[in-house]
Amino acid sequence: MSMRAKQLAHRFTTQACLLLMSTLLAGCSGAQSVLAPAGPQAERISKIWWLFFYVSAAVLFLVLLFLLLAVHRGRVRREGSGDAPEVEEKPESAPDANLERRMTNTVTVATVITVITLIVLTIASFSIGRSLSSSMSNEDAVTIEVTGQQWWWQVRYMDADPSKIFYTANEIHVPVGQPVTLKLNSTDVIHSFWVPNLVGKKDLVPGHDATIWFQADRPGLFRGQCAEYCGLQHAHMAFWVVAESPEKYQAWVAQQRHPAQEPGADAERRGQQVFLSGPCIMCHTIQGTPAGATIGPNLTHIASRTTIAAATLPNTRGHLSGWVVDSQAIKPGNRMPPNSLNPDDLQALLDYLQSLK
Secondary structure (H helix, E strand, C coil), X not given: CCHHHHHHHHHHHHHHHHHHHHHXXXXXXXXXXXXXXXXXXXXXXXXXHHXXXXXXXXXXXXXXXXXXXXXXXXXXXXXXXXXXXXXXXXXXXXXXXXXXXXXXXXXXXXXXXXXXXXXXXXXXXXXXXXXXXXXXXXXXXEEEEEEEECCEEEEEECCXXXXXXXXXXXXXXXXXXXXXXXXXXXXXXXXXXXXXXXXXXXXXXXXXXXXXXXXXXXXXXEEEEECCCCCCCHHHCEEEEEEECHHHHHHHHHHHHCCXXXXXXXXXXXXXXXXXXXXXXXXXXXXXXXXXXXXXXXXXXXXXXXXXXXCCEECCHHHHHHHHHHHHHCCCCCCCCCCCCCHHHHHHHHHXXXXXX
16 A cells, blocks of 8 residues: 555544544533533533543553554564565574563553552542432422333422422423422333433332432423333433523412413313313313323323423424324324314314413
């Protein structure tokens, strides 16, 4: 291979590596990223991630460096030998004492550095893990109970006054700068609660309650995901955490505690009757109406949510229509059956559901 061809090949390889690295790092930010922390828990996880990254990168660099040096020395040795005539092999001489000493020292130093590095990583990992698992005792903490189900999240906001407890689904609102205690449980299989920007993973094991805490230090929308395979629609079991100012949060809480508003227009009243006289009432709750089932998500304020079907679809009229009529075509295996409604009843039902803000 000519020198020019070698240079071109080296340049191409370098550019390809840089492109690959930039592509990988492009996914290291956004609404679901460990490397874009928005709270103290996620900040600790981010620090241990970067520590392991830098150590791993340094090890990789040193390994590649010594590999290239070995290849270069072998190439120089071969080029230096040229086409010299073969000579009769001589009996092996005694090993070079200086060379043996240098090799022994090199291996010893490398072993010591490796042991020290592993000890540092172990201590750092243990320290971070202990701080993450420590309980948060704060009288001002917001307490929220999250129940994982195939394949959606029930969210209950706790309060010392039972009349102030309310439910929502697949969307968790929290005040910025205030600790949040999450009580986690599952009703069917093992799930795992994970919001990379705010807190690490926590498994939800049926029959065993778990507790974690986190705090959002800045406003924003942060995507969460079930991180333990839980069945066919595991990938579509997501949710959103909405971190907002304390004032906006309190306004949202006050709205959620109110029962559903009474339908105003004729179409909304007809839609309410369709809901109460059809199969919907058998699975869902709408506070302020006879609908009180708990099999499916609470729909008291469904129109105030940004998504439906556990963050699978935007909460628009078209997507809501498709979900009501045949959710199995959108999210196969979920527990909501198809609903055969005539066009007029469907449109009235949509008018009613979209009025529940």
